[in-house]
Amino acid sequence: MPVSPITELARTRETEPLVRTGSADAFAPPSGGAGASEPSAISFGDVLGRLVETANRADAVAGQKMDALASGAGDDLHGTMIAVKEADISVKLVASIRTKLLDAFNEIWKTSV
Amino acid sequence: MSHKFTVAGVFSAMDVAASGLTAQRGRMNVIASNLANAQTTKGADGSPYKRLDPVFASTPVSPGSFDAVLKNVHEVHLQGVRADPTPGQLVYDPGHPDANSAGYVQYPNVNVVTEMVNLMTASRAYEAEVSSIESIKSMARAALKIGQ
Amino acid sequence: MGLLDAVDRLHVGLDYHLARHNLLTSNLTHIDTPNYKPLDLQRPDGTAFHAAMQVALAQTDPAHIGPATSSKPAAEATWKTIEDPTASPGYDGNAVNIDRESAKIAANQLRYDALASLVGGELSGLAWAANDGRSG
Numbered sequence: 001m002p003v004s005p006i007t008e009l010a011r012t013r014e015t016e017p018l019v020r021t022g023s024a025d026a027f028a029p030p031s032g033g034a035g036a037s038e039p040s041a042i043s044f045g046d047v048l049g050r051l052v053e054t055a056n057r058a059d060a061v062a063g064q065k066m067d068a069l070a071s072g073a074g075d076d077l078h079g080t081m082i083a084v085k086e087a088d089i090s091v092k093l094v095a096s097i098r099t100k101l102l103d104a105f106n107e108i109w110k111t112s113v
Numbered sequence: 114m115s116h117k118f119t120v121a122g123v124f125s126a127m128d129v130a131a132s133g134l135t136a137q138r139g140r141m142n143v144i145a146s147n148l149a150n151a152q153t154t155k156g157a158d159g160s161p162y163k164r165l166d167p168v169f170a171s172t173p174v175s176p177g178s179f180d181a182v183l184k185n186v187h188e189v190h191l192q193g194v195r196a197d198p199t200p201g202q203l204v205y206d207p208g209h210p211d212a213n214s215a216g217y218v219q220y221p222n223v224n225v226v227t228e229m230v231n232l233m234t235a236s237r238a239y240e241a242e243v244s245s246i247e248s249i250k251s252m253a254r255a256a257l258k259i260g261q
Numbered sequence: 262m263g264l265l266d267a268v269d270r271l272h273v274g275l276d277y278h279l280a281r282h283n284l285l286t287s288n289l290t291h292i293d294t295p296n297y298k299p300l301d302l303q304r305p306d307g308t309a310f311h312a313a314m315q316v317a318l319a320q321t322d323p324a325h326i327g328p329a330t331s332s333k334p335a336a337e338a339t340w341k342t343i344e345d346p347t348a349s350p351g352y353d354g355n356a357v358n359i360d361r362e363s364a365k366i367a368a369n370q371l372r373y374d375a376l377a378s379l380v381g382g383e384l385s386g387l388a389w390a391a392n393d394g395r396s397g
Contacts, residue, residue, distance in 0.1 A: 063267055066379055069372070070274030072305045075122040077375055081259035084379060088386055124368050131364030138360065246367065253371045260378045 048097060055090035062087035117175045121183040123253045125174050130246045132188035137239040139191035140167045144232045151223040154211040161201060161211075162221040164228075165194040197222055264387065271380045277305060278373040280340055285366045288357055296354035299362065303341040 062083040068074030118125040143165050153162040171187035178184045199222050207216035263269075281302045288299040348356035 066267055066383075067270055069379070070271050070376055072274070072277065072372070073119070075119050075124045077123055077253055077371070078256035078259060079120075080375070080379070081256055084260055084382060088382065091386070092389075123371065127364050127368050131360045134360035134364075135358055246364065250367055250371065254374070257371075257374055257378050260375075260382050 044101060048094070048101070051090070051094050051097065055087070055094050058083070058087040058090045117178065118183060119178075119180075121180060121186055123249050123256075125183065125186060126249050127246060128174060129186060129188050130242050130249065132190060133242040133245075134239060136167075136169060136189045136191050137235050137242065140235045141232060141239075143167045143194055144228050144235065147223050147228050148225065148232075151221060151225055151228075153221055154209070154218055161219045162223070163196040163198070164221060164223045166197055168192045168195050268380060268383050268387075271376050271383065274376045275373060275380070277302065277340060278369050278376065281369050282366065282373070284342065285362055285369065288362050289359070289366070292355070292357045292359060294355055294357075296350075298350070298356045299345045299348050299358075300342050301345045301365075303343050305340070 062080075065074065065076065065080040065083045069076070069080050074080065118128075147164045150156075150162040156162045168191070169189050170192040171189050173184065174186045174188050175183050201220045201222035203217045203219055205216055206212055206218045209218045212218050284300050284302060288301075291297040291299075345356075348358065348361075350356040
């Protein structure tokens, strides 16, 4: 039963929302004087890290399938093509988010006095 | 090649279709032999020609495969021919060199019309297999476009 | 794990299928030759493929990015030509089946096209990364 690479990308769609359900506002100050409690939002680093992990996994699957096709052992044409394209998109997604984050950071850095 | 396929994909389908082409060609050869010998009253063994029928057999494409579909995919091959035992026509012709003691000549049991119908069927089956191979190639080309 | 490992493996795969095409075409050419048995390349398994890759890398340009040298002599690691075991000879000894050979040629071409498409995709992905991931 071939591993479906579609599950790799689908998993990113199921990532938790940036604000955990149950907390009213990510940026609200912690109530009740909880002291050193962390904000309940997930950081960009987490999201990016998870995307990188997905991209790595998709790349590994694509590499395996390409080798199988190249060595004549594999017969799965469309599965290989889909896996390769998904890996490509995952990597480009990570890069695109990284670029946006960098641009946003640079903008903020320039506006601060 | 008799290697095992891993999935019921384009390559296994192509092997199956190719075996079908070979089988139909073999069938056409048998029919051609029947048509050519429709009047042969004395064959190599001295008796009139008996019309032949092709005998087909199927073998699985990937024996021992665990894939639910692939283990049911079979190739066909022409196992051999079978002589049709029904007797042919007896025609009264005492002057014929192969006439028996009563003056009757035993003709082969070949019905030209039946053979022509069989020939058209085999030819149609061959064309269908060729068109199946074209479809397989076109599907594979479409799959390659995914990667572009 | 080099940058161009996947490309090298695909390259070897392309070589295999092109060599096989030559052999299958020659089979079709000899469709009427008496006593001719159709030839084919041995299906590559893991070891044969790895060996061929070592040779391919050793023979390429020294500026090639990848493993430096190979200790395997070239004669040992080429594809083996075998006689097709499933071919049955006719009355003149010729065992070439036009349908089987045509189907093999078509399938081989599809595999070649798939690998060529993958190589193109892989190289353009690396080129995109080399351009710092901004413009393509």
